[in-house]
Amino acid sequence: MSKTFLAVGECMVEMAPTGQGTFAMGFAGDTLNTAWYARKSLPDGWTVGYLTAVGRDQVSEEMLDFLRSSDVDVSAVRKLDDRTVGLYMIQLKDGERSFAYWRSQSAARQLAADAGHLRTYLSNANLIYFSGITLAILPEKDRQVFFEALATARKAGAKTAFDPNLRPRLWESEDVMRKSVTQAAGLCDFVMPSFEDELAHFGDATAEVSADRYLSAGAGMVVVKNGPEEVICATAQEKHAFQPSPVQNIVDTTAAGDSYNAAFLAEYLSSGSIKASVDAGARLAGTVIQHRGALVDCFEPA
Numbered sequence: 001m002s003k004t005f006l007a008v009g010e011c012m013v014e015m016a017p018t019g020q021g022t023f024a025m026g027f028a029g030d031t032l033n034t035a036w037y038a039r040k041s042l043p044d045g046w047t048v049g050y051l052t053a054v055g056r057d058q059v060s061e062e063m064l065d066f067l068r069s070s071d072v073d074v075s076a077v078r079k080l081d082d083r084t085v086g087l088y089m090i091q092l093k094d095g096e097r098s099f100a101y102w103r104s105q106s107a108a109r110q111l112a113a114d115a116g117h118l119r120t121y122l123s124n125a126n127l128i129y130f131s132g133i134t135l136a137i138l139p140e141k142d143r144q145v146f147f148e149a150l151a152t153a154r155k156a157g158a159k160t161a162f163d164p165n166l167r168p169r170l171w172e173s174e175d176v177m178r179k180s181v182t183q184a185a186g187l188c189d190f191v192m193p194s195f196e197d198e199l200a201h202f203g204d205a206t207a208e209v210s211a212d213r214y215l216s217a218g219a220g221m222v223v224v225k226n227g228p229e230e231v232i233c234a235t236a237q238e239k240h241a242f243q244p245s246p247v248q249n250i251v252d253t254t255a256a257g258d259s260y261n262a263a264f265l266a267e268y269l270s271s272g273s274i275k276a277s278v279d280a281g282a283r284l285a286g287t288v289i290q291h292r293g294a295l296v297d298c299f300e301p302a
Contacts, residue, residue: 005042005265006076006125007035008051008146009134010108011063013087016293023089027066028294030131030165033255037262037284038129039071040299043270051076051121053107055084060107076121078114083107103137112142115149122153127269129261131163135180136170143180150187159269161190163261166197174201186218190268192261195226207232211239223264223278225257231282233274240274244282247289255294260285 009031015023032050039048050072054060056079063085067074086103103109111134112118122128128150135143154160164181171177178201185191191214198210207224211234214222224232230241264281267273287298 002045002047003126003269004047004049004073004124005035005038005127005129005269006049006051006121007031007038008111008122008128008130010086010103010106010111010137011050011052011054011067012103012106013059013063013085015087015089017090027063028255030133030163030255030258031129032067033258033294034129034163034262035072036070036295037255037259037288038266040297041263041266041280041284046126046269047073049073049076049121049125051111051118053078053080053083053109053111053113055080055082055107057084060085076117078107078111078117080107080110083110106137109137109139110142112138112146112149115145118145118149119152122149122158123156125153125158127159127161127265128153129161129265130184132165132177132181132184133167133170135184136167136177140172147183147187150184154187154189159190160188161192161261161265162188163192163194163257164197165194165257166201168201178202182217185214189220190223190265191219191221192223192225192257192264194257195224195229198224208234208239223281225260225281231278233278242275242278242282244278245286247286249290251290252292253289255296256285256289258294259288259296 011029011032014026014028064074086106088101091098168174195207198204204210207226210224211222211232222234230243233240260281263284264277267280268277288296
């Protein structure tokens with residue numbers, strides 16, 4: 001019987017410059033990136049699904065076609081008559097990327113508005129993956145609905161994984177962000193922060209402090225990513241530090257953390273080995289950042 005890895009969040013239209021004064025359309029988003037890499041990393045006994053909301057327009061259908069073509073199940077996606085998907089544009093100046101977003105009324109903001117739909121799909125998953133962006137785009141009342149559905153799914157046997165992915169511009173305030181992220185961590189078996197974010201928004205002095213803070217909130221395991229520095233993996237019983245191999249030719253760090261999370265979770269769900277999972281995450285992220293773009297097909301054919 002197939003097991004389900006269910007990612008929850010917002011997939012957006014991406015408009016990326018081609019270099020000829022025009023833009024190419026694609027699809028991306030933090031949890032979508034992780035779902036895409038999880039499908040590449042997990043064995044055939046796993047289904048990878050995506051839970052979000054889209055419109056009923058042409059671009060929404062193209063997004064769903066993209067997900068299907070990536071072997072990501074879309075049965076958990078709600079279609080809304082009065083909304084469409086969010087969009088962002090990448091702009092380049094002197095080699096530096098900046099982003100402009102149009103997402104304030106995106107359909108994905110309604111992904112938890114139907115509590116019954118949400119509970120059904122979360123409770124039927126084996127691993128539920130979401131991020132701080134997933135939480136940030138939800139209205140406060142729907143955020144609490146999501147937390148309740150997550151708790152119910154855990155009681156039914158689901159494992160939960162969370163990347164705080166702290167983006168204060170999306171939140172009502174930094175205080176609400178910190179409180180919500182801490183609440184989410186207490187509902188999770190895996191919390192997978194990036195230390196750069198934790199330093200900036202929680203003021204943690206070290207990655208170990210970040211790990212301890214999330215453990216104190218109730219997280220089962222904390223995996224603190226820290227670029228080329230040591231990865232800290234901690235539970236209530238033990239703490240380990242792992243030094244990733246250096247990457248010499250860094251081209252684009254987009255989706256580094258997203259791909260790391262996918263490979264780590266895929267390996268841990270298969271082997272239960274922390275070291276093998278850290279190695280898998282570092283290996284995939286190290287490959288991804290040597291290429292341009294979020295979704296890099298760097299996998300050997302089966």
